[in-house]
Amino acid sequence: DGGITQSPKYLFRKEGQNVTLSCEQNLNHDAMYWYRQDPGQGLRLIYYSQIVNDFQKGDIAEGYSVSREKKESFPLTVTSAQKNPTAFYLCASSTGTGAGGEKLFFGSGTQLSVL
């Protein structure tokens, strides 16, 4: 079945540690996105990529980094510079035709907590 796979489902971070969240899609989509979800704040865009080897900052990119070396993969690293990393992280993809208005396909999320 085609879809988006996020792993792990739960992740714990120690003080000063970098952690990487995995996102893989087999939908042959060009565009991929990372959102952060906090209770009462909805979803906020961290980074997005419209094509391999290119990505742009979203609204809350500080303390995060990404790479897009392959079309199907868009990993997110939460660095030690992110002082409040506890949140639910959602990865999404779309066809990215460039016309806009396409629906986003979402993974099932990763819950990151600080030890």
Added chain:
Amino acid sequence: AQSVTQLDSQVPVFEEAPVELRCNYSSSVSVYLFWYVQYPNQGLQLLLKYLSGSTLVKGINGFEAEFNKSQTSFHLRKPSVHISDTAEYFCAVTSRSYNTDKLIFGTGTRLQVFP
């Protein structure tokens, strides 16, 4: 810049009652509008979207929404809800001029359906 306001953080209703979830947006340019649903511990699924044409949009699971340009609103409605409709609902917007599919989300409305 775009923004989305969901006026109600929680909406409790009884089964088989009608429901309306309110969404207002702010934008200086033309927009595309979306409603997504999130069941517990899952990603988001598209309910419906407005791109152009008829202002009344029908979606999955019996939901519909009406685009009102003069009131900058895109309220979601269902004439008779079921227990299974209990979930969080997000309104989202993207600018037609962006030529990307990245979305700006509202803070969400939790719909709780009681028997």
